[in-house]
Amino acid sequence: MEQILHFFNDNKEAIFIIVLSVFLGIEVISNVPSVLHTPLMSGANAISGVIIIGGIILLGHADLSTINLKLILGILAVFFATLNVAGGFVVTDRMLDMFKKKKKQTNN
Amino acid sequence: MENTGTIILDLSYLLAAIMFVIGLKLMSHPESSKRGNFWAAAGMLLAMITTLILHKDETGQNIPLSNAILIIAVISVATVVGAIIARKIKMTAMPQLVSLYNATGGLASALVAFMEFSNPENSSTLVTVLGLVIGSIAFSGSMVAYGKLDSMVGDWFTPVLTYINLLILTSLVAASIYISVAVNPFMDINILFYILFAVALVYGVMFVMPIGGADMPVVISLLNSLTGIAAAMAGFIYHNQAMILGGIFVGAAGTILTILMCRAMNRSLINVIIGAFGGGGTAKSDKEVGTIKEISLSDASVLLNYTQKVVIVPGYGLAAAQAQHICSELDKLLTDRGVEVKYAIHPVAGRMPGHMNVLLAEADVPYEKLVEMDDINPDLPNTDVVIVIGANDVVNPAALDDPSSPIFGMPIIKVHEARNIIVMKRGMGKGYAAIENYLFYNDKTRMLFGNAKDTLQKLVSEIKNL
Known part of the structure; x- marks a missing residue:
């Protein structure tokens, strides 16, 4: 019990962020037309690549003079996270292009 | 007092977080969705750049230049790879x-x-x-x-x-x-x-x-x-x-x-x-199962050509056969001959929600022709011909009237209320839910077996010859 209280106290700011983010996420996504579920999922997927920051921090402070675990894992983490971010946003953009094209035709 | 760099970094994180939220919010409306994606991507880029320049480890060390160059190199390669795959993929x-x-x-x-x-x-x-x-x-x-x-x-x-x-x-x-x-x-x-x-x-x-x-x-x-x-x-x-x-x-x-x-x-x-x-759901066995009736291509083409109102129900079979373009061609051909053609889109048709809309848009089907399930259903009794292309469970009437069916209660496109139904299917295999579809035994239903793309191709040339 004391450990839990201790944990809360150490991380209370983060816990506040978490609780509010949950409500924010729910609020933003509710009432979305089903047509947009796929692009939205893809967009959210790209944002979940925010782990790229963790990868940058990891690789940023790795020792480059020798080959070590931190260096290798750092490179892999940055590489895969970037795939998630870059690929995710480009795919989403391509999906949304389809909607834009439709709109133009509707206006004609 | 923390140093200025760290404070600026934290500020940039705040900004990035705001951009994520605004981005996803904008993405949830069709008009602003593209802008939303851009905002979220910009937020990510901001956070990446400021981290690279301003992040300090526990000892107060910035990211050394050599590490930064390595990071930029890895990111560049991954970005190119990721973006190329995302651009090229079907x-x-x-x-x-x-x-x-x-x-x-x-x-x-x-x-x-x-x-x-x-x-x-x-x-x-x-x-x-x-x-x-x-x-x-x-x-x-x-x-x-x-x-x-x-x-x-x-x-x-x-x-x-x-x-x-x-x-x-x-x-x-x-x-x-x-x-x-x-x-x-x-x-x-x-x-x-x-x-x-x-x-x-x-x-x-x-x-x-x-x-x-x-x-x-x-x-x-x-x-x-x-x-x-x-x-x-x-x-x-x-x-x-x-x-x-x-x-x-x-x-x-x-x-x-x-x-x-x-x-x-x-x-x-x-x-x-x-x-x-x-596959656990066993549908009612006491139900009268009729016979399957096929339709020839020429009969189908005549039926479609001399009619008023046609509704196309696309499903995964259409996507799997890459038949969206030829489907759009059939639509244009019929429209030129004065037939009113619309598409009935089930919310979960295809492999992802909205998948059908994206595919058909790619094949230049105008947006206003794509009608959502709830809007098309009241219209179906007045529809002359419904063409079901590679869809199965989303048009299965068992969802409405068979409480023992595993899909009972799922909203469906009420195709069975239309005057004539043409079902294009690869074979008599069951749909994903592995249950019998009584629509196929309906008196008004005629089957056109074969790959959706080939069948549509033949149908189009048949109609052109009329």
Whole structure:
């Protein structure tokens, strides 16, 4: 019990962020037309690549003079996270292009 | 007083977090969705650049130039690879790609957590373990989902699996708690940690394995929110607000999206995860089963040519056969001959919600011709001909009148109310839910067997000759 209280106290700011983010996420996504579920999922997927920051921090402070675990894992983490971010946003953009094209035709 | 660089970094994280939220908000409306994606991407870029320039480790060291160059090099290569694949991939393969990219995000989270476990400055073992476990599950689960969507991996379900999975999950939770409490993170990476990593990877596979192909969108959405949560856990390790907020925000949004998708199919999330379809549903056997009647291409073309109102119901078969373009050609041909053509879009038609809209838009079908299920249903009794192309469960009347059917209660397109029905199908195989479709035995129904693309091609040339 004391450990839990201790944990809360150490991380209370983060816990506040978490609780509010949950409500924010729910609020933003509710009432979305089903047509947009796929692009939205893809967009959210790209944002979940925010782990790229963790990868940058990891690789940023790795020792480059020798080959070590931190260096290798750092490179892999940055590489895969970037795939998630870059690929995710480009795919989403391509999906949304389809909607834009439709709109133009509707206006004609 | 912290130094200016760190304060600016924190400010940029705040800005990035705001851009994520605004981005996703804009993305949820058709008119602003493209701008939303841009905002979210810009927020990510901002956070990446400021981290690279301003981040300081525990000893107050900035990222050295040599490391920064290495990071930029890796990012550049990955960006080019990721963007090229995303640009080149076929529209029909898009769901797989989303799944694949989700897997890479989960893997990155797991790797970061794995490394930070041995960092003596890392104060919280619990979040590190959680980051590793959740990230690994998201990774291996998404890879299996990718394989299934790409038809490389089949469905595999035995009732025992549910219990095995429960057992693995329980031991995962127990081991995570044990490691968090008992293991000293100052030690080198503990053997238990490796085991945990491995078990989490196995669990991801076992968790997705029994879930049927048509439920994949729901699962991907779920795994997507797991990746977000894993990233947030890594954010905890670094006390990084952008990662925590971005990760949890996406985690929550993904969970809600998952629930919305389930609702569109009138199923609960638990139902999807346990894989209740599994062919277990035996439809009523006392029901009068009629005979299947085929229609010849020439009869079909005459029927379509001399009619007023046609509704096309596209399904996964259309996407699988890449028949969207020829379908659009048929539509244009009929429209030129004065036939009113519309498309009835079921919310979960295709492999992902909205998948059909995207595919048909790619084939230049005008937006106003795509009508959502609830809007087209009242119109169907006045429709002369309905063409069902590669759709099955979403037009099965059993969902309306057979309480014993596994899909009972799922909203469907009421095709059976139309005057004539033409069903294009590869063969007499059952749909994803593996249940009999009485629509095919309906007196008004005529079947056109064959690959959707070939059949449509022949139909188009037949009509042209009239």
